Amino acid sequence: MAYNKKNWIKQKEEEKKQWAKDAVESIKLYERSPEDVKDYLDFMSRMYSYSPRNIGSIQRQFPGAGFVASKEKYKELGFEILPDQRGIDIMVPTPVKYFKDENGREKQVKYASKIEKELIAENKLSTSQKTFFSLKPVYDITQTNAKPEDYPKIYPNGRVDFDVTDKNIVKDILQATERYLESNNIPVRSENYSLIGMGAAKGYYSPSENRISLNRLNTDTENMTVLIHETAHAIMHGDDSNMTSTPVKEFEAELTSYVVNKHFGIDTSSFSNEYIAQWTHKLTNVKDVETSLKNISSASTQIIEGIEENLELEQEIALEKKMDQVLEDRNEIRLTLSQYDYNDYVGMLDAHADLLKEKFKSDNIYIKKGTETKLPDQNDTLLVDKNYLVIENQSDITGEDLKDLQYNTWKDIALSEGERTGKHFSISAMYLVIAEDDHLTIENSIAKSTDLDLKGKSGEELEFYKKAIEVFDKTNNGMTIDNLSFENDMPISFEDFRSLHEEIEAMMSQGTEKDNNNLSREGVERDYVVPVQQLEMMARKFGMDKEGKLKQPVIHLPEENLVTTLKAFSSSLSSGYNEREKFEYGLYTHQDQPLYLGQYDTKENKSLIETLKTDAEKNDKSAELNEVFKQVREQNKQKTMEMELTKAPIK
Known part of the structure; x- marks a missing residue:
């Protein structure tokens, strides 16, 4: 759902000022809880203890690095290194053991003969050890697939994903903010920070180039808060003739980001309070808080107005685009259970709603109600208007995830469902359906069954596919999209x-000759045969x-x-x-x-x-x-x- 200005009551200037003042009081009183500190220390205790020389080298190559480990260590912890991430080179000691043979020559033990190894084991040949150093790559945890919930609460520069009811709003605001910045000749780039020496930083504003950079690994909600933070820097500190101190700059930029995000319904206080408290030592090094609050009020109003103006423009563009679209955008998982009627689905949702929401990471799950009768315009088929479950894909589940969801997730509820309904719990169809900008893809747990781009199709083709998609929506039968037999409407x-005619004649004559044996349809890739x-x-x-x-x-x-x-x-x-x-x-x-x-x-x-x-x-x-x-x-x-x-x- 796009941002709707009418649904968001514009806060009065005094209210925005009060938000900032309340935040100031919270920052002054900010304390890390003992539990958060303990979680952080427990987490960091799993990291190898590096030498001071290596610690200095790590920070030079990857500023802001915290938890650092080798690829092998991360694998033990259940994490993988993300693609295109450059390693942090450190010096690793490699001990090498030597011995002296009978002629007094020094050799590595690994090259000793069988007899020499026996003499070494019997201490008849003396040995020594030398230590050599070689470069080996390690990685910061922000370069892995660790999710926000895997980090301790107070971990510096860890991934963050703020709680947002509608993530589409975040994307809308991001696009509107970038458009606002473009209109002010401030370009925004997303970059691989491991390649440009920016390490774990989330973003920065470059006054000399008048541009904003974002870390490519940020989450969407991180990008939103960071982008507004850097926008505040550009507005307030782009031409800093007053030589404002860094703590004051960070205080003003982050509190502006907090006020702007709060205006759009996103609470970043858990991050902002910690960030400002650390930078300003609980505001003890901000001499003139009142002046800063005036700057924050002015900047937040300017940014909010710029974003809202461009949000309206984004909505107009989206509306024009939607009017030209044939398909309504969607991203959902559809599930048909064998023998289940509508009441069975209702009972399953009542009994297992929390579990389903947890497994699919979705809070929008509903039942598509069908008539359970044959489709009237498909008299040559057995297609039925089915009941099935629809799960909004809010966590970007992919086709590769379907197999695990289909064969493992349902084990948790299959037994209780069997007892509850007295029916064999079986999945007859499970599809990931994504339609975006008139491009439709349908995937099951094995492969992608449909990849259809309707842009550029002729009127007759669009009519055919619209009908086929309507049949799919009623039946949850993915084969209907690519089956070109519906009244032969496809040009x-x-x-x-x-x-x-020749093909049909050949099939019929082949069928007669085979005397009711099964025949494969020539030229059609299917893993089954068609009876004569x-x-x-x-x-x-x-x-x-x-x-x-x-x-x-x-x-x-x-x-x-x-x-x-x-x-x-x-x-x-x-x-x-x-x-x-x-x-x-x-x-x-x-x-x-x-x-x-x-x-x-x-x-x-x-x-x-x-x-x-x-x-x-x-x-x-x-x-x-x-x-x-x-x-x-x-x-x-x-x-x-x-x-x-x-x-x-x-x-």
């Missing part, structure tokens, strides 16, 4: 259209029988080498997707040749059906066209009857 090339008795149904799905007759008329557009059903093409014209003003067409009811050729022109203000009738009359094909329309009406009546029969739930 194909004219060459493919002409070859369909289903081939006739497959031919119907193609829209063509084995004699080449079509069950519904199709349109051929020769200029575009495109063939699609009359139904789909007419729908795309009426929906406004079709941008053609004038085109020639061929109407086919049989694969071999067109019933007749015609031309459509939008300037004539006729519907496609009216044009078809006019062109049929010109070609003396009115009787044939009326017969085609009669057959289509009969098919529609049949579908209506079947729809009535499928209204009762499937047992």
Whole structure:
């Protein structure tokens, strides 16, 4: 949800001033709790004790380094080094053992012969040890995949993720802040700090270059607080002719960041109080607090107004973009449980809501309610409007995570669910569904089943995919997106259209010869085979029988080498997707040749059906066209009857 100015009551200037004053009192009284100190010391006790020389070398290469260890040590602790992180080189002692052979020559023990090793073991040959030093890389913990919760509360420069109800607001504010800075000619860059010697720093403002840099490893909420902190530096200290002391600069910048974040509903006091207290020794080295508070009030107002102005612009851009989108953006996990009805899902959520929220790290879990009946416009399939669970993906779960979630997480509730419902607890479908900017991906625990970009698709293709996605939303059956058999609405090339009859004939003859054995569909990558008795149904799905007759008329557009059903093409014209003003067409009811050729022109203000009738009359094909329309009406009546029969739930 984007930031909505109407939903956020703009605080009066006096209230913002009061926030700053309250924060000042908290900073003066700030004390680290004994528990936090103990956690920090316990954490640091796991680190190897480095020599003073190595400690100095570490700080020179990686300023702000705290907990430092080798790649092997981090592996023991359960952490991995992040990609593209440069190691911190330290001098590592390597002891080498020597002995003197019978001729008095000094040799390394590892090169001793078998007899010499026996003499060494019996102390008949004297040994000595020399220590050599070599460079070995170590890494700061901020260069690992350690999460914010893995750090002690008072760990300096540790990763932080502030508690935010809607993380989209953070992204909106970040974009708006960057846009505000760009309008003031202050560029923002995200950089790999391990490569540029900035170490564990989270960001900085460079007055000489008038730019802001952010550590590429920051979390989104860290970036927000750091970016506003550095923005405050740029506004208040960019041209520091008064030579303000560093503690005062940090006090003003961080308290400004606190006030601005609080205005947008984000409480950073746990970080800000600690930060300011350490920099200013509880404000003892800030001589004129009142002057600083005036600077903070002025800067925070300026930044808030700049962000809000650009938030409104971001919303306008997002609204324009949304109006052009075919798909609504989403990021969710969908789960269908075998044999579960709606009440079973409700009971499961009641019994295991806390566990599900913990496992999926999501507080938005709900049930998509279905009718549990066959879809009326899919009479050649067994597709059912299903109940299923929808989990908003708030923690960026990936397709790789699904396997663990599917096969391990559910063990925690499978037994109790079996006892509660008396049903076998089984997952029949689990998908990660991400739609962003009209790009749809669907993944299961094995692979990515759909990767579909709708940008640039023709009107007919969009109509087809919209229908397929609607079916997927009802059924939670991922195969429906890439299955091109729904009434054959998907446009194909004219060459493919002409070859369909041969393919269907070949399948049918192959099926007869095999005498009901199973046949694999040639050219289709599937891990199953299709029974011969289903081939006739497959031919119907193609829209063509084995004699080449079509069950519904199709349109051929020769200029575009495109063939699609009359139904789909007419729908795309009426929906406004079709941008053609004038085109020639061929109407086919049989694969071999067109019933007749015609031309459509939008300037004539006729519907496609009216044009078809006019062109049929010109070609003396009115009787044939009326017969085609009669057959289509009969098919529609049949579908209506079947729809009535499928209204009762499937047992």
